[in-house]
Structure formats: structure tokens, C-alpha cells
Amino acid sequence: MVEPVPAAQPVCTLCGGEGFTFQQLEDRGVAVACSCTRNCASCHGQGRLYARDERGYEVLRGCGCGADPRRLSLLTGLRLPTKFLNRTLAGYAGISPDQKIALARAHRFVDEFVPGASGQRALLFCGPPGSGKTHLLAAILRDLATKKAVRGRYEEFFLLLSDIRDGFSRGLSSREWLEPVREVDVLAIDEIGKGGKNREFEQGVLDEILSVRYNAGRPTLLATNYPRPDTDHWQFKADGQSAENLEQRVGPRIFSRLHELCDLIDVNGPDQRKDQHDARCIAESLARRTRPARG
Ligand SMILES: Nc1ncnc2c1ncn2[C@@H]1O[C@H](COP(=O)(O)OP(=O)(O)O)[C@@H](O)[C@H]1O
Ligand SMILES: [Mg+2]
Ligand SMILES: [Zn+2]
Ligand SMILES: [Zn+2]
Incomplete structure (x- = not known):
């Protein structure tokens, strides 16, 4: 029966x-x-x-x-930006070849992540604005939390810097401000390279964060609008500044550290920020664009 x-x-x-x-x-x-x-x-x-x-x-x-x-x-603790609360890997469309690869790497990171294991390689997404880097970071953290009970946290580099400055002015030591970013299983720092005029301070902060996390055996996911030096697919310049690549922006020492710790993944693709708010629109437009012409 x-x-x-x-x-x-x-x-x-x-x-x-x-x-x-x-x-x-x-x-x-x-x-x-x-x-x-x-x-x-x-x-x-x-x-x-x-x-x-x-x-x-x-x-x-x-x-x-x-x-x-x-x-x-865990999900609340991710501190995702409100616009990205509902971004998922399933909702990310691999429109360009780069985005397809980036999406596959994001899935692989989630699949291969072993909570508590140390020395796992991280990812650094490099791409022009609107190519979906923040979407990928948010979606990876969300998946890790729901599927593997991983404690993650999203930070935007520029805001983190201002929190740290606040902390210093309230008398916090660098050990104290580093503790919360050290202890999460997976930290995502968005928009590295975005900063103000005080490059030495910015680079120092990034260096310290990467080091304490490396020493604790915990990966740091990263994203930046600045291109790798060996790519000429896009250029990026901060307001009022000339175009720079990531190595120029963060300095050669940190750049080589990033190479040691992360796989650098280009996320070059169309700027989705202007008019596309939801992955369904993107998927539909993709289907229209790639549908073979009849006759
Ligand atoms: N490939 C994609 N599939 C689905 N949505 C996308 C894609 N790329 C970008 N988006 C959406 O477009 C908007 C801008 O993407 P965002 O992640 O902010 O880009 P970036 O961080 O690279 O500047 C977001 O709403 C995001 O969800
Ligand atoms: Mg972004
Ligand atoms: Zn329900
Ligand atoms: Zn139940």
C-alpha cells in the first residue's frame, strides 16, 4: 500500500x-x-x-x-540597512557574467561556512555603484543566520568610522570599540575606501579590524566601489576627487592584506539603483532581453 x-x-x-x-x-x-x-x-x-x-x-x-x-x-542583530531587509540571494539576478559569478560565490560562501571553524576565506566584492554589492552582503548574512545560526553584523565603513570617533571622544579605548566587531562570527563591512580626508585614520581602522578578526579566525566580508588595479571595466572617484583604484585608495599594505584574506570578486553590471527596486522587475527585464527573437 x-x-x-x-x-x-x-x-x-x-x-x-x-x-x-x-x-x-x-x-x-x-x-x-x-x-x-x-x-x-x-x-x-x-x-x-x-x-x-x-x-x-x-x-x-x-x-x-x-x-x-x-x-x-540573530536576524535583528545583523543590523541590516532598512532598504536591504528583504534582499535575498534568491532575489539576486545574475544579469551580467560577473554578477553570475558573484552570486555563485555568495552561495558557496554560505554553503561552505562552518560555524566555529577558523581560517575561512572571505570575499571582497568590487563593483561600480548599483551592481548589487550591498544586496549580496545583506543576503549572505541573512542566509547564514537563518540556515546556520551564524551571528553576523553589517557595518557601513563610513558610519563605523564616525561611531569609532564618537567612541574615542567618550573615552573608549581601541580595545573597547574593537570588541563588538571582533566577536561576531561574520562581519560585513560595506563601502571600504569610502571615507573623508583623514586617510591615515581610515586605513588604520580598517587595518585594525582586519587584524583582530584574522587573529580571532573570523572572516570579514567586504565591498567597495573602487576597482582592482588590474581592471579597467569601470572607474570610481569620490566626490571632488580624481579616479583611484582600490590599491591607491587603501594603500599598498592594506591592499596586499586584503588579497591575503579575501577572494576579490568583480561585480560589474548595470546600475540597478535608478529604477529597479525589486528583483522580480530585474528578472523580468532579463527574460525580455535574452529571449531569442522569433522568426
Ligand atoms: N543583480 C541584481 N539582482 C537583483 N537586484 C539587484 C541586482 N543588482 C542590484 N539590485 C538592486 O538594486 C539596488 C542597488 O543595489 P545595491 O546592492 O545597493 O548596489 P551597490 O551596493 O553595488 O551599489 C538594490 O535595491 C538591489 O537590491
Ligand atoms: Mg552598496
Ligand atoms: Zn508566514
Ligand atoms: Zn514551530
Whole structure:
């Protein structure tokens, strides 16, 4: 006798089956359990289950439905920019060949990441504005949190610098400001190279962060608008400055350090910032562009 196949549950339209949504509270994204988890047959929306560990002891485990408070706090703790709360790898379209490779590398990073293992190679996405680098960083952190319970954190370099300056003015030591960026499993620093006039300070901060994380065996994902020196696919210049490549911008010493720690991945592609807000639009336009002409 063949067991009847149970009818497939319709996918929740609020959370797409992930069991959580982000709510925007001022400039923060807070992950909350989706109302659909109340119907979870295992935890009835509690998010936690009693299970037995290897030694037979009863332990509390997170439920896979999405209501697990620990997972929700990991997601909130990513501190993603509000615009990127719902960006996923599934929603990233490989429009250009570079973007296809970048997307595959992003997936591979998530798949191969082993929580707690040290010495994992990081990624540095280099590409012109609007090619989807922030999207990729946000989506990787989100996937690591939901699939592997990885504690991640997103930081924009320029804002991080101003937090650090604030910290110094309040009397924090560099050890103290470094601690939160050292301790997360995966840190993503967006827009490296973006800074002001004080290059020495900026380079020093980046150097310290990369070093403490390297010594702690934890990878740092990075993104920049500045091209590698050996590419001439695009140019980038900060307001009021002449065009520079990444090596010129961060200095040869840090540049060689970046090479040691990361795979540099070009993300050259069309600027999606202007008119495309959602991956579906992009996927549709891609389909239109690549559909072979009839006749
Ligand atoms: N390949 C892509 N697939 C789907 N969305 C994209 C893609 N590239 C960019 N976007 C979207 O376009 C906007 C700009 O991308 P963003 O990640 O900010 O670019 P960058 O950080 O490289 O300047 C975002 O809303 C992002 O989600
Ligand atoms: Mg960006
Ligand atoms: Zn739902
Ligand atoms: Zn559940």
C-alpha cells in the first residue's frame, strides 16, 4: 500500500515560508515571527521545543518554523540597512557574467561556512555603484543566520568610522570599540575606501579590524566601489576627487592584506539603483532581453 501524499501546505504569502518578517522600527529592522508560525504543529508558535540530547537529557531547541527567538535575535542583530531587509540571494539576478559569478560565490560562501571553524576565506566584492554589492552582503548574512545560526553584523565603513570617533571622544579605548566587531562570527563591512580626508585614520581602522578578526579566525566580508588595479571595466572617484583604484585608495599594505584574506570578486553590471527596486522587475527585464527573437 502506498501512503497517500499529504496535501502540500500553501506557502505563507506574508513570509514566503521563512517564518519571520522584518518590521521597521525607526531606522532598525526587527525580525518578528510571522503569524503563520502560530499554526506550527511542533511548537504552536512558541518557537522552542523540548528534545533529548545525545546523553538523553531534555533540552530546549529552536523550532525550524521561524519563531525561534534565538534566530529572530540573530536576524535583528545583523543590523541590516532598512532598504536591504528583504534582499535575498534568491532575489539576486545574475544579469551580467560577473554578477553570475558573484552570486555563485555568495552561495558557496554560505554553503561552505562552518560555524566555529577558523581560517575561512572571505570575499571582497568590487563593483561600480548599483551592481548589487550591498544586496549580496545583506543576503549572505541573512542566509547564514537563518540556515546556520551564524551571528553576523553589517557595518557601513563610513558610519563605523564616525561611531569609532564618537567612541574615542567618550573615552573608549581601541580595545573597547574593537570588541563588538571582533566577536561576531561574520562581519560585513560595506563601502571600504569610502571615507573623508583623514586617510591615515581610515586605513588604520580598517587595518585594525582586519587584524583582530584574522587573529580571532573570523572572516570579514567586504565591498567597495573602487576597482582592482588590474581592471579597467569601470572607474570610481569620490566626490571632488580624481579616479583611484582600490590599491591607491587603501594603500599598498592594506591592499596586499586584503588579497591575503579575501577572494576579490568583480561585480560589474548595470546600475540597478535608478529604477529597479525589486528583483522580480530585474528578472523580468532579463527574460525580455535574452529571449531569442522569433522568426
Ligand atoms: N543583480 C541584481 N539582482 C537583483 N537586484 C539587484 C541586482 N543588482 C542590484 N539590485 C538592486 O538594486 C539596488 C542597488 O543595489 P545595491 O546592492 O545597493 O548596489 P551597490 O551596493 O553595488 O551599489 C538594490 O535595491 C538591489 O537590491
Ligand atoms: Mg552598496
Ligand atoms: Zn508566514
Ligand atoms: Zn514551530
